[in-house]
Amino acid sequence: MKLVWLRNDLRLADNPALRHACAGDEPVAALFIISPTQWRQHKMAPIRQCFMLAQVDVLGRELAALGIPLHLLRVETFAEAPAALADLCREQGVTQLYANQAIEIDEQRRDHAVSAALAEQAVSCHWLNGCCVLPPGRVLTGSGEMFKVFTPFSRAWLKALDEEGFVIHRAPTARGEPLPWQPLAERDFVDAALGELTADPRWPVGEVEALRRLNIFLEQAVLDYGETRDFPAIAGTSVLSPYLAAGIISPRQCVAALQQRLGYRPQSKAQPGFVWLNELIWREFYRHLLVLIPTLSMNRPFKPETAALPWSWDPDAFAAWCEGRTGYPIVDAAMRCLNTTGWMHNRLRMIVASFLTKDLHIHWRLGEDYFMSRLIDGDLAANNGGWQWAAGTGADAAPYFRIFNPTTQGQRFDPQGEFIRTWVTELADIPAAYVHQPHDWLRLKGRQDYPAPMVDHAVARVRAIEMFRSLEK
Template sequence: MKNRVIVWFRRDLRLADNPALRAAIDGDFDSIVPVFIQAPDELGAWAPGGAQRVWQHFSLDALSTQLENLGSRLIIRHGPTQQALDTLIEESGATAVYWNRLYDPLTIERDKAIKTHLEQRGIETASFKAALLHEPWTVKTGQGGPYKVFTPFWKAVKDRGSEAPLPMPDRLPEVWSRIGSEAVADLDLLPSIPWDTDIRATWAPGEDGAHERLETFLESAIDKYADDRDRPAIAGTSYLSPHLHWGEIGPRQIMHRLAEWLDDQDSQAVHDHATTFRSELGWREFAHHVLYHFPDTPDAPLDKRFEQFPWSQDDEALELWQRGQTGIPMVDAGMRELWATGYMHNRLRMTVASFLTKNLRVAWQHGERWFWDTLVDADLANNTLGWQWAAGCGADAAPFFRIFNPARQGERFDASGDYVRHWVPEIATLGNKHIHRPWEAPAAVLDKAGVELGRTYPRPLVDLKESRREALSAFDEIKR
């Protein structure tokens, strides 16, 4: 009797350094059946948003091609997941199901139920670490609890090291021809109205695209990373976040390749820039640590005082923020970049989040939801931690009195105005002095630039100083 194993792909859409796949290859199996099961209902409110679905389509397409090139093929099914696995077990005669672990609350709950069900059927199950360097339950404070502050968390794990990445398989066994599959297109992930043109033009989803992105970063950006990562007009960051989210590349692959590359670098400055980059991977680890230990944080503030915060119910202001029509150029540029490309530079993520939660005093959950639907790298752990950080109510949160002035952010990190001019062309002819504060420009300057506030470009939604004062007053209320 043939011994077959199902490898259940989720957000680990790669073949190299895939522990579940490697365990199947190294096990006593005659056949390996790779499967992806589409079951968004099982993720509740946190099913992939529109931009994520676009990425997922092309990433699955790339994985399918890779598998075919190695002699296998990707089996695609619709959920419910337990039912789909049961059916595939019957069709294939599989005696085992392997997968890589994920750490979102609903996924953990679902996976535990499936594991129990399969084992009751006599099916072997095994799950593996693939998405993180350090699983959340393996890192504890001196008192045995979870960390809530990044710096001691990173200090505790940054020198631990990690296992060497697993190799890419040379060949995979053929999948029994009797096992049917849907096509990637049958998952209906792409929008019916093609709003995703710029996303397609900007990104290359898939394992190959992830490694190309990493090599580009090493060759052209990491040697200035600590300085350039805050300047949105230049390609100073790695742009690896969506590839990491979908598991097209794993964190230990990045760490290993980075260490390998640094072996050939003599400059201490380059090593220092790399240390800063490693800490950003550490922030991702910290985000998953916090989400695992505090699973209510996607909806509820970690700092319970903020349950009483007097948020504004201003739907019009929220919509203008979403559309990039606030009259604050740095905010509008970030929101338009997000809508066009499915991505926003991290400096802008902090800026627009501070503006929404503190200047407009709109609850952070509204921003979190918008990012979830529009970011290609929308990750529940990162998104939750980032928004609670910006709002001042989460782990390692910025103090509430730290309110980003978006005009000053622009003057500091986009001094030449290149970023704003690209995304807010209505004011592109303004000089550097006024590009980030058009409301302060004299009438003659506005006339010469062809800018009419309130007609060609909005007046500011709020006065930055006054709205800051009101936010601090509101915070004083909940402190008492």
């Protein structure tokens, strides 16, 4: 018996572990492990837990239709996984385990412990690359080291892809008679793990839905992506990040679909489609970095010297940011959108992260954790990379003296205030001319239903620059 351990790769198509396990005639089963305590320790958002388990339900039914049973185990923490897996392998007569590699440090330690436990039962473990187009360690400098800077990584990644290409693994075919599948909603231990949580209808699961979104984006928006991607009131992005984070679609499928749509693989900014491909390369870069520098999984900065920055931990200021009560409309709209939908536009992620770290001078770790606790697409590599970039502590971070002005960012990327008025209901009736600096208009109307700016940006900017300059002394 072969066992496929599914994690953040909840799909049939282009799943290397599943494809390799299904090679040959030996019986195949699948496994998903529910670890609610560990999920909470990792700040996994409830909406992401629901999204993931809804996909497990769909995938379990699809696997059952192919004659592949999906086993569910509940272990509270990763530490319990080796023994639980060993017991299951013993009960089911498993001789080989297949899984796609994890890149996070806790997950890697868990997998090493699983390998050791199963080796005692003569169960061989096969770890494959299912999370990247090119696996960590494949894209190297001329001296054979992994990259720490994005632009040369991007060039080397494109060159490596041209040299060796990539394979899209087909979904497995039926391996026997269809099997019954008991929906997760009927399983007591799943209800106990998640309490009263229910899936969000704004985020339908399934590989069909992921491919539908991808195809719509490629047909309608990819050619204009470079011009529209920064405007949150415009449907200019793919909104595929939740599906990539859960592994409902693979990055290889995205690259292949882009190439099929264009008839070529773009190589530079001058070619249509490259800007979106470059975002996929950024995703790869952050994942490779997480493998190269395990301390990124441990709340450590990419730039060690920035650990000495005198960050604030002010709970009241942090709460105002979390709740969208900063008095800066674009920041408040973005945070309220996140809290309601579980998703935030990428431009807005940069704006609110800059505001937290450079205007409020609050430690980026608090923002990183808060995002993970709310985002449906929470992904450690991308989230950590983005936060450290904004805070000035990460790879390819902007120079410390380049600090987003939240007002001018709003004026530039939401010029008519459409996004702001959607989410900051107090400003729904304000004229566009005042929406980014509403306080004088509100005062004239005798209204006090929207907070005053909690900081003066000009003053806060100077303080942020002083913080970083102090590291040079």
